[in-house]
Amino acid sequence: MTKLDGKQIAAEKLDGWVYLPGGLHTRIETKDFGTGLALVNAVGEVAEQMNHHPDVTLRYSAVDLRLTSHDTGGVTSRDVRLARAVSSVASALGLRLSVLDVSRVEWALDSPAHETVLPFWAAVYAMRPDDGDLQDPAGQLPAIWFQRSGSEEPRQRWHPDIWIDPAQVQPRIDAAVAAGGTLVSDAEAPAFWVLADPEGNRVCLCTWQDRGASS
Numbered sequence: 001m002t003k004l005d006g007k008q009i010a011a012e013k014l015d016g017w018v019y020l021p022g023g024l025h026t027r028i029e030t031k032d033f034g035t036g037l038a039l040v041n042a043v044g045e046v047a048e049q050m051n052h053h054p055d056v057t058l059r060y061s062a063v064d065l066r067l068t069s070h071d072t073g074g075v076t077s078r079d080v081r082l083a084r085a086v087s088s089v090a091s092a093l094g095l096r097l098s099v100l101d102v103s104r105v106e107w108a109l110d111s112p113a114h115e116t117v118l119p120f121w122a123a124v125y126a127m128r129p130d131d132g133d134l135q136d137p138a139g140q141l142p143a144i145w146f147q148r149s150g151s152e153e154p155r156q157r158w159h160p161d162i163w164i165d166p167a168q169v170q171p172r173i174d175a176a177v178a179a180g181g182t183l184v185s186d187a188e189a190p191a192f193w194v195l196a197d198p199e200g201n202r203v204c205l206c207t208w209q210d211r212g213a214s215s
Helices: 006-011 033-050 077-092 114-125 166-178
Strands: 018-020 023-029 055-058 062-067 104-111 128-130 133-135 144-148 158-163 182-185 192-196 202-206
Touching (some): 023 077, 033 055, 062 077, 104 114, 114 133, 114 144, 166 202
Parallel strands (some): 104 144, 158 202
Antiparallel strands (some): 023 062, 055 062
C-alpha cells in the first residue's frame, strides 16, 4: 500500500479532516457521553467491516479520531476510505466534524551533539528511537526530534512544534501577536512559521504543506 503525501491527501477534499504528521485527524463534538459512545460504537462497526481501525479518544463532549496505516507509517488509501465512512456515520447521527481545535505537538531539542543525548531521553521517556527521532510505543506522548545547533550561549534548547490545519495558521499568528508575541520568521512558510513569546522563547507552527510523503 502506497503512502500518500500532503498534496495527494488534500486532493481528496476530506471535509472535517486534517493531515498532521503520520495521520488524518478530526474532532467530533458530541455534547454528551452517551452520544459519543454511540458514535464510537458505530465507527467501530464500520472499521470492523473495513478491517482497518482508527485510534479513538472518547471524552464527555467530543470524540477525537486519528487514522493511520501502521504498516506504512503514514496515510494510505485505506485511511481515506475510512475517513469518508466515518464522516458518513457522523452525519447520520447529526454530528459535525471539525479541525478548528485539532493539533499535534512535537518537541525538538536543539543540540550540537544530539547523538550523545538521544539515548538519555529515550531512557527517561521509555521511548524508542525511530530514524533519529523518539516515538512513544503507546502513541500517547509527543514525539521528540533532534535538531543540530551551535553551542553559543545563551540559547534555547527545547522548542515545541505545533502541527495544525493550514487554514488555522494565520488566526494562530494573529492571536499570538495580539498576546505580545512576535513573528520571527516566515522564510520556510508554508512548511512552518517561527514565533517567539515576549521573552524570546520560540515555537514553530507547522503544516503538511511543502513536505514530502515522509512527513
